[in-house]
Amino acid sequence: MISSSPKYLFKVNSPDDLKKLSVSELKIYCEELRAYIIDQLSANPGHLGSSLGVVELTVALHYVYQTPNDKLIWDVGHQAYAHKIITGRRDRFPTNRKLGGLSGFPKMSESPYDAFGTGHSSTSISAALGIATASALRGESRQVVAVIGDGAMTGGLAFEGLNNAGASHTDLLVVLNDNRMSIDPNVGALKEYLLKLTTSKHYNLFKNHTWAHLERFPRLRRLIQHAGNMLKLTFLRQSNLFESLNFRYFGPVDGHNVEQLVKVFSDLRQIPGPKLLHVLTVKGKGYKPAEEHQRIWHAPGLFDPDTGTRMSKRKPGEPPLYQEVFGESLLELARENDRIVGITPAMPTGSSLNIMMEAMPERCFDVGIAEGHAVTFSAGLAAQGMIPFCNIYSSFMQRAYDNVIHDVALQHLPVVMCLDRAGLVGEDGPTHHGVFDLACLLPVPDLTIASPMNEIELRNLMYTASLGKGAFVIRYPRGAGVTPDWHRPFEALPVGRGRVVHEGHDVALLTLGPVGNDAEEAVARAEAEGISVLHIDLRYAKPLDEELLDRVGRTFTRVVTVEDGVIRGGVGSAVLAFMNERGYTPHVQMLGVGDEFVTHGRQGELHHLCGYDTEGILQTLRLPK
Numbered sequence: 001m002i003s004s005s006p007k008y009l010f011k012v013n014s015p016d017d018l019k020k021l022s023v024s025e026l027k028i029y030c031e032e033l034r035a036y037i038i039d040q041l042s043a044n045p046g047h048l049g050s051s052l053g054v055v056e057l058t059v060a061l062h063y064v065y066q067t068p069n070d071k072l073i074w075d076v077g078h079q080a081y082a083h084k085i086i087t088g089r090r091d092r093f094p095t096n097r098k099l100g101g102l103s104g105f106p107k108m109s110e111s112p113y114d115a116f117g118t119g120h121s122s123t124s125i126s127a128a129l130g131i132a133t134a135s136a137l138r139g140e141s142r143q144v145v146a147v148i149g150d151g152a153m154t155g156g157l158a159f160e161g162l163n164n165a166g167a168s169h170t171d172l173l174v175v176l177n178d179n180r181m182s183i184d185p186n187v188g189a190l191k192e193y194l195l196k197l198t199t200s201k202h203y204n205l206f207k208n209h210t211w212a213h214l215e216r217f218p219r220l221r222r223l224i225q226h227a228g229n230m231l232k233l234t235f236l237r238q239s240n241l242f243e244s245l246n247f248r249y250f251g252p253v254d255g256h257n258v259e260q261l262v263k264v265f266s267d268l269r270q271i272p273g274p275k276l277l278h279v280l281t282v283k284g285k286g287y288k289p290a291e292e293h294q295r296i297w298h299a300p301g302l303f304d305p306d307t308g309t310r311m312s313k314r315k316p317g318e319p320p321l322y323q324e325v326f327g328e329s330l331l332e333l334a335r336e337n338d339r340i341v342g343i344t345p346a347m348p349t350g351s352s353l354n355i356m357m358e359a360m361p362e363r364c365f366d367v368g369i370a371e372g373h374a375v376t377f378s379a380g381l382a383a384q385g386m387i388p389f390c391n392i393y394s395s396f397m398q399r400a401y402d403n404v405i406h407d408v409a410l411q412h413l414p415v416v417m418c419l420d421r422a423g424l425v426g427e428d429g430p431t432h433h434g435v436f437d438l439a440c441l442l443p444v445p446d447l448t449i450a451s452p453m454n455e456i457e458l459r460n461l462m463y464t465a466s467l468g469k470g471a472f473v474i475r476y477p478r479g480a481g482v483t484p485d486w487h488r489p490f491e492a493l494p495v496g497r498g499r500v501v502h503e504g505h506d507v508a509l510l511t512l513g514p515v516g517n518d519a520e521e522a523v524a525r526a527e528a529e530g531i532s533v534l535h536i537d538l539r540y541a542k543p544l545d546e547e548l549l550d551r552v553g554r555t556f557t558r559v560v561t562v563e564d565g566v567i568r569g570g571v572g573s574a575v576l577a578f579m580n581e582r583g584y585t586p587h588v589q590m591l592g593v594g595d596e597f598v599t600h601g602r603q604g605e606l607h608h609l610c611g612y613d614t615e616g617i618l619q620t621l622r623l624p625k
Helices: 023-043 055-064 081-089 124-137 156-168 189-198 201-216 218-236 258-268 288-292 322-336 354-359 371-383 394-409 437-441 455-466 515-528 546-555 571-582 603-610 614-621
Strands: 071-075 144-149 172-178 248-254 274-280 340-344 364-366 387-393 416-420 447-450 471-475 499-502 507-511 533-537 540-542 558-566 587-593
Touching: 023 055, 023 081, 023 258, 055 081, 055 144, 055 172, 055 258, 071 124, 124 144, 124 156, 124 172, 156 172, 156 274, 248 258, 258 274, 322 340, 322 354, 322 416, 322 455, 340 371, 354 364, 371 387, 371 394, 387 394, 387 455, 394 416, 394 437, 394 471, 416 455, 437 447, 437 471, 437 558, 447 455, 455 471, 499 515, 507 515, 507 546, 507 571, 507 614, 515 533, 515 558, 515 614, 533 546, 540 571, 546 571, 558 571, 558 614, 571 587, 587 614, 603 614
Parallel strands: 071 144, 144 172, 172 274, 248 274, 340 364, 340 387, 387 416, 416 471, 447 471, 507 533, 507 558, 558 587
Antiparallel strands: 447 540, 499 533
């Protein structure tokens, strides 16, 4: 894709270098930058579509604003690849999302140009308001820009930030990156004229001067404001939501016209107070496969940049992804029980809820990036006799903690919360690792919490949860399972009962979830070395299998627990508490994530780093009796 000798790409190593180009040369630089991103991501997968959609927007922002003194906040952060390349990280970009390399998201410790870490969505406006307020209090002169898009505006926190920022009259620019596939039909000559007028320096000086004088005549001021809003509603055919929140609204503007963006941002720098610029972009812009199939090319994996052919890492006959087992199993359950419905906050494809969504669209609900709403909406459905399967990535469920406690558990409602991407997720890093769910949820009364060791157990736990006996949490990891022949008849699993996977007498090994498969390999190797291991798949973190734990407590002096989550407050801590309460005194060693934020890298690398891959478990089993 990229030219063998790009004209400007390798000359721009900072925003200062970018400013040396003429405005007319920026278009060529944007083409080269876009081609570079395509080439890099074809071999080192990441978030492609959203990054391609903001190339011109990113270039214009760094061209006009004085970064890093002026602050740019990207929301969601996977839009920031072009930003990273412009700000001195081009040569390191091939390490993006690799162990020891660049983060896939803005990271304050990585660069002074990353004003705020943004792995989860909808945080930019609140953070930008805080930065702008702090700058004002310290007497510092800087511009603060929040770029919010890729669905992030659907998050409730974004509206909380807008409401507060509008009331505070803080000098702040919000750029709404509206990356719908089609261009808004309202873009036309009249809107272009009105945009030029409203961003005009002379117009805004006149407006601010006149507005100040009208403070003595509040009724006249309200009348003029109402008339102006009515004109905008008539000519622009859009609601005045942002202006009702005291934001000056500008746009929409073509997000791929870099020359126009430079002009607009240069004008907006001169306008004080809270402002919002509505920018229309195309996700995947400049790469035909990504434009035509936006969901697939959001993060397509490996692909041939010339042909657009995607290269699957999976071979025929290999086990399916856990999310695929969830999607297929939920559709089966829904066909047998018309009370079952599916809910997801903006991740139907990522969670595989799209399988049921295609077959039963009336019984599936994508509520947007709004995890708290997803849980409480599910609670409302359950209150009226439905059986909602609410699928949320484990890391994102942290944003709905209050809703789980107050709206589900406290009211004893049978909501099934399926936590996809539980445990260490890999290249997306610490903002996306689902390692806190057990520690967060174990203290909450009236929750059943389970994790399957394989795909068959996932199906059976889903069936067990569908029986509607209370709030049920099922956590499972990102990636493929271990059982190609997973499609078996459903079977109810007794709540609070684990299973003995392997008998032994030297040391007891208690595991929860798919990490038990690595443990099984460690057990086999330990047996070959003469170490006899009792391996128990706990299956349920809450309630624990007291019968099995009593056996362990009476019989063993050494116990090892393994979980794909944080140790503090996790299932190992629950086992230790049980032993203490019953008066048992084995030495309990807990393997999992320590008191730290784990970096990004491949899942196997991270499990090894944290000491609970097969080798780490084996090393622990080898310790002296």
